[in-house]
Amino acid sequence: MTTRTRPGGLLTLPGGTTVSRLGVGCWPIGGPAHNLGMxxxxxTADDHQALAGLDRALDLGANLFDTADVYGHGHSEHLLGTALRGIPRGDFAVTSKVGYYTEPGTHHAMxxxxxxxxxxxxxxRLGVDHLDVYAxxxxxxxxxxxxxEGAVAALRGFQAEGLIRAVGMRGRHRFAPERRTLAPGEREDKHARFRRHFAAIRPDVxxxxDNLLTPPSATDGIREFARTHDVTVIVNKALGQGLLTGKHTPTAPPLFADGDHRRRKAWFTPPALAVLAPHLDEIRNRLGEGPQVLAHAALAHCLRRxxxxxxLTGFTTAEQIGQNLTCDPNRLSADDLLFLTDVGQRAQQALDQLGEVFTDEAAR
Structure with missing residues (x-):
């Protein structure tokens, strides 16, 4: 592994690869797609910007990249593989995921x-002989x-073959179609399901x-749980899929084309953006103006928390990569962190008053 400065500091993954604590989330660059009827x-993705962004990330020292087979139905993996071509395998880590895409005629995704x-x-598609994490x-x-049982045995078998170095799973969450097809009272308790699956999978990752808008109840106890079980944590959606960067405003709401998951999310509508705006202004008033201030605050908060x-920080442009990966978490004081936590909780509570749909989105 080449020794150099890494965005956010250093972390050693299960399997031994040392990576940047600020990693690159590659869901957005997969482009528009439909799956499971949604x-x-x-x-908003563009292949040229995606490749430029990945090159910029490598230049800045980032070497942890997260993708999944369902992101653009393999397109994200293909772009990432193109960007990584020719780089020594030990100098980067790739995590990917499986289970949301089912091939025609397949009995079940697992x-x-x-x-x-x-x-x-x-x-x-990635052009590699192994994954650092398969989740x-x-x-x-x-x-x-x-x-x-069969799915766990399959992934552990891949690990024994050297095709993957670590097995991952998600924290407490809901299967996407479950939100769409089942009323809240019909859904299985996600905490009980998580504990059951964790006991069976015994994941490494x-x-x-988590982000400033995530209700505390969504992550209560997870840090302690992971520490107790010696599990490495990868945090995603730290920027709230762009909401915490301030680029979406109630007077200029985003316009998403077909195949964009944000079209079905109330967080991106003018009423929600109007609720969020004054809280983002509070952060600007304290920490300063500039296109990177809000992003750096949200990312630093997660890194310190x-x-x-x-x-992980997602992107669709090279400019976003340049802004996000230059975040220095140590620039925030302890008082700044307390301030950000307070602002985020007040913003989440204000959104909560708009209805259950907003609350449900905060932990997605």
Whole structure:
């Protein structure tokens, strides 16, 4: 591993690769897509900007990249593989995920044969012989978890073969179609399901969604739980999918084309943006103006809140990469961190008053 300055500091993943604590989330560059009858991609992506952004990230010392087979149905993995071509394998780490995309005719997304085919496709698109982390992308293992045991055995088998170095899973969350098809009272308790699946999977890596707008109840106890079980944490959605950067405003709400998952999310509508705006202004008033101030505040908050964890930042342009990866978490004082936590909680509570749909989105 080449020794150099890494954005956010250093972290050693299970398997031994040393990576930047600020990593690059590659969902947005997959572009627009549909899956499970829903828009699941990003309509604002551009391949030229994606490749330029990945090159910029490498120039800045980032060497942790997160993707999934469902992101643009493999397009994100293909772009990432293109950017990494020619770089020594030990100088970067790639994490990918499986379980949201089911090939036609496949019995279930967690069927062992399907998992192997998806892994082989992922490795081919990325141009690598192994993944540093391969994670279950959701908690749907079929009725009564009928596919859980076989799926776990499949991933541990891949690990024994040297195709993956670590097995990952997501923290407490809901399978996306569950929100759409089941009323809150019909949904299984996600905390109980997480504990059951964790006991069966015994993951090496845990993916946790957290940002300034996440209700404290969504992450309560996770840091202590991960520490107790010696599990590495990777935090995603630290920028609230762009909401915390201030680029979306109530007077100029975003326009998302077909295939963009944000079209189905109330957080991006003018009423929610109007609620959020004054709280973002509070942050600017304290920490200063400039296009990077809000992003740096949100990322630094996550880096300091999750010591010893990696934090992912998504992007669609090289400019965003340049802004995000130059964040210095140590520039914030302890009082700044307390201030950001307070502002974020007040913003989340204000959004909560708009209805349950907003509350449900905060932990996504």
């Amino acid at each position: 828009p699941m991609g990003w309509s 069927d062992p044969a399907h998992l192997r085919r998806r892994l082989e496709g992922t490795l081919l 279950f992308h959701n908690s749907d293992f079929g009725p009564g978890d009928v596919h859980l 845990l993916a946790v969604r 999750w010591p010893g964890a990696a934090v």
